[in-house]
Amino acid sequence: NKRSCKTLLDIPWDKPAFQFWLSYYKNRWNKLKLLSQIDSFKVFYPKIVEIFREEGIPEDLALLSIVESQGNPSAVSKAGAAGLWQLMPSTARRLGLKVNWLIDERFDPIKSTKAAAKYLKELYSIFRRWDLAIAAYNAGPGRIQHRLKKLGDADFWDLTKLPDETLNYVPKFYAVLSFIKSSNLLKEERPEEKLVKVKVLSRTSLYRISKKLHVPYGIAKRFNLQFRRRIVPAGHYVYIPIKYVKKTDLVRYIKSARVYVYVPKRRERVSTIARRFGVDASTIKELNHLRRNVVYRGQTLLIVKREEKGRVTDGSS
Structure with missing residues (x-):
């Protein structure tokens, strides 16, 4: 009425x-x-x-x-x-x-x-x-x-x-x-209904991203249909409902940090990657459950960076 x-x-x-x-x-x-x-x-x-x-x-x-x-x-x-x-x-x-x-x-x-x-x-x-x-x-x-x-x-x-x-x-x-x-069917914003943006810094597949984020592949596809071949080019974002992110270690960071996916093109030390992105090596290791200080070509990594005015590179150099 x-x-x-x-x-x-x-x-x-x-x-x-x-x-x-x-x-x-x-x-x-x-x-x-x-x-x-x-x-x-x-x-x-x-x-x-x-x-x-x-x-x-x-x-x-x-x-x-x-x-x-x-x-x-x-x-x-x-x-x-x-x-x-x-x-x-x-x-x-x-x-x-x-x-x-x-x-x-x-x-x-x-x-x-x-x-x-x-x-x-x-x-x-x-x-x-x-x-x-x-x-x-x-x-x-x-x-x-x-x-x-x-x-x-x-x-x-x-x-x-x-x-x-x-x-x-x-x-x-x-x-x-x-x-x-x-x-009043849409009067409130429910936290569980938010989308989390994850920036992809290196070309990779949507399947690998979903696996790394522990998100069902069907869900990842539904919210990222823009990638027609299910390949995500560097510099693009993927969207994940927050209720799935809450089930991962990322939940501690999403309110105050940006989330990135990085795939090394060659063997690299975690400390080198940390310096490039301006983050702590210990955070990278903890978030990705790494025991060693070295990661290999093609390994999918999650990186979180506190929001600031500084620019984040794509890690290709």
């Missing part, structure tokens, strides 16, 4: 299309389906909200990804749109994402969210109304601008002759928003 639904966006309570979708989600089976989507989406929600706040756009727009992809980062449409935000390859590249045979950053939950926020901000700068910006996200700005030229000053509800998908898309979003906000 209106009283319990607190949002900065203008919900169209009096529009029949909105009321239709609101009733749709109150149906028992549709409600259960939506709750399942929300449950899958919860792990990404805190970071999406953070990114939207940084971009200066309403955080409630985060819920657009539920309408777009059902909160599923692996979603792919028949038209070729992909990821949480269902970006087409051309749009993704224009927004700065990599889409190639090795990496498809539309599946990266963080980078794709930053791209979506940028795109939504662009659309709002064109239309100056969020209902029109949301419609343009679905139909494309050109189509919305074409309809507005014939109508003059108008809002979404004045538009006609749009695809049925778009005519349903906007009221559907507002219905999902109303349902979630009224029920």
Whole structure:
């Protein structure tokens, strides 16, 4: 209801299309389906909200990804749109994402969210109304601008002759928003639902990283679908739900330090690696359960470094 639904966006309570979708989600089976989507989406929600706040756009727009992809980062449409935000390859590249045979950053939950926020901000700068910006996200700005030229000053509800998908898309979003906000389904950030970023300093496989972090390979794949060949190039991040990290020795460091994965290209002394990254050799040995002071080519190491302004090298020199 209106009283319990607190949002900065203008919900169209009096529009029949909105009321239709609101009733749709109150149906028992549709409600259960939506709750399942929300449950899958919860792990990404805190970071999406953070990114939207940084971009200066309403955080409630985060819920657009539920309408777009059902909160599923692996979603792919028949038209070729992909990821949480269902970006087409051309749009993704224009927004700065990599889409190639090795990496498809539309599946990266963080980078794709930053791209979506940028795109939504662009659309709002064109239309100056969020209902029109949301419609343009679905139909494309050109189509919305074409309809507005014939109508003059108008809002979404004045538009006609749009695809049925778009005519349903906007009221559907507002219905999902109303349902979630009224029920307080995403009101809290739960620590166990955070994602931990791990920077990979040397090219390696996602399987080896998952093994080192003691994370089920299936989980590692689900949250890192951007690596199409399951190979992680140097300089990229992998994302792991914090509840899995809590089961490892890393749990002591994640609040105050950055986590890195390093794979030596040759035989090295632990003390040499420690000096290169500005960390204690004893910490490297403890975290990686090393008994010797030497590590070998191809051995996967975890390194933790206190957050500071200094730069961390990739260890290749």
